[in-house]
Amino acid sequence: MSISREDVEYVAALARLELTEQETQEYTEQLNSILGYAAMLEKLDTSDVVPTAHAVPLHNVLREDQVKSSINHDKALKNAPDGEEGFFRVPKISLT
Amino acid sequence: MESVTIGKSVSELHELLLHKEISSTELTKAYIDRIKSVDPALQAYLTVLEDEALAQAAEVDEKISQGQALKPLEGIPMALKDNMCTEGIRTSCASKMLENFYPPYNATVTERLRAAGTILLGKLNMDEFAMGSSTENSYFAKTRNPWNLECVPGGSSGGSAVAVAGDEAAFTLGSDTGGSIRQPAAFCGVVGMKPTYGAVSRLGLIAFASSLDQIGPFTKTVRDNALVMNAIAGHDPLDSTSVPIEAPDYTKFLVNDIKGLKIGIPREYFGAGIDPEVAKGIQAGIQTLIDLGAEVAECSLPHTEYAIPAYYLIATAEASSNLARYDGVRYGYRADADDVLGMFKKTRAEGFGQEVKRRIMLGTYALSSGYYDAYYLKAQKVRTLIKQDFDKAFEKFDVLLSPTAPTSAFKFGEKSADPLAMYLSDITTVPINLAGIPAISIPAGFVNGLPIGMQLMGKAFGEGSLYRVAYTFEQNTNYHTLKPNLSREVLTGGSR
Numbered sequence: 001m002s003i004s005r006e007d008v009e010y011v012a013a014l015a016r017l018e019l020t021e022q023e024t025q026e027y028t029e030q031l032n033s034i035l036g037y038a039a040m041l042e043k044l045d046t047s048d049v050v051p052t053a054h055a056v057p058l059h060n061v062l063r064e065d066q067v068k069s070s071i072n073h074d075k076a077l078k079n080a081p082d083g084e085e086g087f088f089r090v091p092k093i094s095l096t
Numbered sequence: 097m098e099s100v101t102i103g104k105s106v107s108e109l110h111e112l113l114l115h116k117e118i119s120s121t122e123l124t125k126a127y128i129d130r131i132k133s134v135d136p137a138l139q140a141y142l143t144v145l146e147d148e149a150l151a152q153a154a155e156v157d158e159k160i161s162q163g164q165a166l167k168p169l170e171g172i173p174m175a176l177k178d179n180m181c182t183e184g185i186r187t188s189c190a191s192k193m194l195e196n197f198y199p200p201y202n203a204t205v206t207e208r209l210r211a212a213g214t215i216l217l218g219k220l221n222m223d224e225f226a227m228g229s230s231t232e233n234s235y236f237a238k239t240r241n242p243w244n245l246e247c248v249p250g251g252s253s254g255g256s257a258v259a260v261a262g263d264e265a266a267f268t269l270g271s272d273t274g275g276s277i278r279q280p281a282a283f284c285g286v287v288g289m290k291p292t293y294g295a296v297s298r299l300g301l302i303a304f305a306s307s308l309d310q311i312g313p314f315t316k317t318v319r320d321n322a323l324v325m326n327a328i329a330g331h332d333p334l335d336s337t338s339v340p341i342e343a344p345d346y347t348k349f350l351v352n353d354i355k356g357l358k359i360g361i362p363r364e365y366f367g368a369g370i371d372p373e374v375a376k377g378i379q380a381g382i383q384t385l386i387d388l389g390a391e392v393a394e395c396s397l398p399h400t401e402y403a404i405p406a407y408y409l410i411a412t413a414e415a416s417s418n419l420a421r422y423d424g425v426r427y428g429y430r431a432d433a434d435d436v437l438g439m440f441k442k443t444r445a446e447g448f449g450q451e452v453k454r455r456i457m458l459g460t461y462a463l464s465s466g467y468y469d470a471y472y473l474k475a476q477k478v479r480t481l482i483k484q485d486f487d488k489a490f491e492k493f494d495v496l497l498s499p500t501a502p503t504s505a506f507k508f509g510e511k512s513a514d515p516l517a518m519y520l521s522d523i524t525t526v527p528i529n530l531a532g533i534p535a536i537s538i539p540a541g542f543v544n545g546l547p548i549g550m551q552l553m554g555k556a557f558g559e560g561s562l563y564r565v566a567y568t569f570e571q572n573t574n575y576h577t578l579k580p581n582l583s584r585e586v587l588t589g590g591s592r
Binding site: 093094 | 198200406409423426428430432433436437444448456458460515516531533556
C-alpha cells in the first residue's frame with residue numbers, strides 16, 4: 001500500500017494542517033517509509049485476537065452528579081488569543 | 097553552601113534539614129546558584145522560578161522553626177517537565193503552540209508535590225509535546241548530556257534527566273509514553289521509573305497518547321525514587337483512568353536481598369540493533385544479580401519486533417485526536433487569517449514543529465476511513481499479543497531484565513534526519529507502555545564514557561519487586577555514585 005501525494009494532501013486537510021510544498025514532499029516519502037515498515041504487522045494472523053484499547057481496563061467510572069465550583073469565567077478565558085465580553089472571538093465562519 | 101549540598105540524595109538532604117544543619121532557603125539558594133552556573137551550557141530548564149522557590153522555602157523554614165514535623169520531601173527543591181500544568185506558571189510543552197500558555201489549574205502531581213512540601217525550582221525542557229527520543233524537537237532549547245556535551249540527553253524527558261544528573265534539582269518528574277523517562281535516565285546515568293498505567297494521575301499532564309502516557313520520577317538513588325512515588329502515586333477521582341487501589345509505601349520494598357527472586361532475560365531484547373558493548377555491560381550486571389542469589393533464566397517475548405509499528409500507529413492515532421484541540425480559539429498560538437478554517441490550518445502549520453506535524457499526519461492517516469482496520473485496529477490487536485507475551489513471562493518470573501536502550505547516548509543530528517531510525521531506537525521501551533506494566537531504568541555501567549541503563553520490568557502494580565531488585569543492585573555497585581565532570585573548562589568548551 002503506497003501513499004500518494006494526493007493522499008498526503010487529503011490527510012493534511014482532515015488534520016487541518018496547511019503544508020508547504022516541501023513538507024508535502026517530505027511527508028509523502030516519510031509516511032511511505034514508516035507505513036512500509038508497519039506493513040510487517042500483516043504477517044501476523046490476528047483474526048481471533050481481541051483488540052486492546054487500554055492495558056488496565058476500567059469500565060463505567062461513575063460518580064454522583066453534584067454541583068461543585070469550577071474554574072471561573074475570567075480564569076478560563078485568560079489564555080484566549082482573542083475574546084470579548086466573556087466570549088472567544090474567531091474570524092468569520094464561511095460555509096462555502 | 098553549594099559544595100555541602102549539591103550532589104546529595106533526597107534522603108541525605110532530608111537528614112540535613114531535620115537536624116537543622118541547613119535550611120530549606122539555603123538549600124534552594126544552592127540549587128539556584130548551581131542552575132545559574134551550569135544551565136547556560138546544559139539547558140535543562142525552560143523556566144526558573146527563583147523568587148517563588150525562595151518564598152516556598154521560607155514557608156518550610158518557618159514550619160521547621162516552629163518545631164513542626166518534617167515530611168520526607170518537605171523543603172526539597174525539585175522541578176517538573178514542562179508538560180505538567182502549574183497554575184499561573186508557563187507550561188509550554190516545549191512548543192511554539194503553548195509559548196504563552198499559563199494554566200488555570202495545577203496537575204494532580206503538582207498539587208501532591210506541593211502538599212508534600214517540596215520546592216518547585218522550575219520547568220524542564222523536553223521534545224515538543226513529548227514526541228521524540230533526544231529532546232532535539234524542543235522549540236526553545238538544546239539540552240545537552242552532562243556526560244558529553246556533544247551528545248543528546250535522550251528524550252522526551254531530556255531536561256528532567258539532565259537536571260538530576262547535573263545536580264540542578266534534587267529530583268524531577270518526567271512522563272513516559274514509549275520510553276521518555278527510562279531512555280533519558282539511561283543516557284544520563286540516573287534512576288527513572290515509569291509506573292504502571294493508572295498508578296499516577298494524569299490530570300493536568302498535557303496529553304500525547306492517553307492510553308500510554310504515564311508520569312514518574314527521576315532521582316539519583318532508588319530510595320529517592322520510592323520516596324517520590326510515595327508522594328505522587330494513588331487514586332485520583334479526577335482522572336477516570338486512575339486505578340482505584342491504595343498505593344503501598346514503596347520504601348518497604350527497599351531490601352538488600354534478592355535471594356530466590358526469579359529474573360527472566362527476554363532474548364529478543366539482546367538481538368539485532370543492540371550495541372554489543374551495551375549488551376556486554378548488561379550481561380555483567382546480570383552476573384552481579386546471579387552472584388547476589390537471583391535465579392536467572394532466558395525467556396522469550398516473541399512479538400517484540402511488532403511493538404514499534406504497533407506503538408507508532410497507536411501513539412500517533414491518539415496524538416492526532418488529542419492535538420486536535422490546538423485550533424487557536426481557546427488558548428495557545430493563533431495565526432491571522434480571513435476565515436476560521438484558514439485560521440485553524442495556519443495556526444497549526446505555524447504552531448507545531450516538524451515531528452509533531454509528522455505524527456499528526458501519520459495518526460490521522462491510520463484513523464482515516466478505509467485504513468482504520470488495516471492500521472489502527474490491527475495495531476490494537478497486536479497490542480493484545482504483546483501484552484499476552486508479558487502475561488506468560490510473568491507466570492514464571494518476578495521481574496524481566498534488559499538494556500534500557502540499544503545504545504548509549506548518540507550525537508546531536510545523528511538520527512534527526514531519519515524519523516524511522518529514531519523510532520527504531522525505542523524498541524526496548526515501547527512494548528512496556530503497550531502492556532501498561534511498570535519498568536525502571538537504573539545506572540549499570542559505561543560504554544565509551546557514557547552511562548548505560550539496566551531496565552527492570554514488572555507485572556502491573558509490581559513496582560515493589562522492581563524497587564527491590566534495583567535497590568539490591570545499587571547497594572552492590574557504585575555506578576550511581578559517579579558524577580559527570582561539569583568543571584568550568586568542560587562547560588565553556590562544550591558550548592562552542
